[in-house]
Amino acid sequence: MRHMATNYNHFTKNERNELSILLKKGYSQRSIAAALRRSPPSIGREIKRNTVNGEYDPTKADHKAYVKRKYSKYQGMKIAEHAWLETYITNGLTNYWTPEEIAGRLEYEYGKPIITFKSIYKWLYSSRGQVFCQYLPSKRYYPRPRKGISIGRTLIPNRIPIESRSNIINSRQRIGDFEADTLGVPRESRGTVAGVVDRKSRYFDARKIRRIGLAIDHFKEIADSLEASSFTLDNGVENVHHEQLGIPTYFCNAYSPWEKGTMENTFKRFRRFVPKKALLQNYSDQEIADICDIMNHTPRKCLGWRTPYEVFNERHAQPANVYQFIKNIIIQCCT
Secondary structure (H helix, E strand, C coil), X not given: CCCCCCCXXXXXXXXXXXXXXXXXXXXXXXXXXXXXXCCHHHHHHHHHHHEECCEECHHHHHHHHHHHHHHHCCCCHHHHHCHHHHHHHHHHHHCCCCHHHHHHHHHHHHCCCCCCHHHHHHHHCCCCCHHHHHHCXXXXXXXXXXXXXXXXXXXCXXXXXXXXXXXXXXXXXXXXXXXXXXXXXXXXXXXXEEEEEECCCCCEEEEEECCHHHHXXXXXXXXXXXXXXXXXXXXXXXXXXXXXXCCCEXXXXXXXXXXXXHHHXXXXXXXXXXXXXXXXXXXXXXXXHHHHHHHHCCCEHHHCCECXXXXXXXXXXXXXXXXXHHXXXXXXXXX
């Protein structure tokens, strides 16, 4: 009985793994087709298309098929739609010209850019042009994978991951363990604020800085004046010189702002006074300081309704008259 497929579906990764195992065990293509519920011609095409150096590798086969599907529908359409251009490119490739040399020669002959070498590469990596990849110097049949940049490894020297923080810091047992970050648009002059917050007391200090590179200087001032024990930072370029702080400094994992959630939440509160659409450069240093004072004298549920100021200075005898303090600040801002 002839096996006919009613519709066509791409081979899955599991199917390719099974196909590889059955091939190694010596099964015929017809037997493999029956086991995978595929037609024998489909098995034959899969083996023919994705055999490399006489061996069917399921991982390479799956990747090669993925690349073909990704680039077959739309890449290199300009070349496919112009027969003369496709002929020119294929002739150049078979004469071992690189895509850059082909694009450059076309521009030289016609006096204007005809096609970019990147477009030729895209066409080469499509199903229509892939057969000509054998003429490339690298003989690469798929795009070179982009290498990601790890900020923590490449930009920040002697970076200590947040996982190395002690339990004393993680459990907020002491005052002096700070989280720090910057807020604003770094490219704008005087449009950035450097802020720090104590993990235990939520005591907050923020100051305008002329440029983002000066953030570490502000953090250093805090470390010296408030007897800081540690800092937790993100992987921003402004923290490259973190060793100048002279105290243990820990770094969050990439794209994990929640790992310094106290700082994130504090900046969210700060935005109540300075909305996102507002320009930080329009706020004076005194106005920023007044906002910090209001926040530090606001009772917090997480502190048992004490204020950050009271907890940070809990060794002092008398608590502040919070309501009167905030009232005075508001009066000063309005006059």
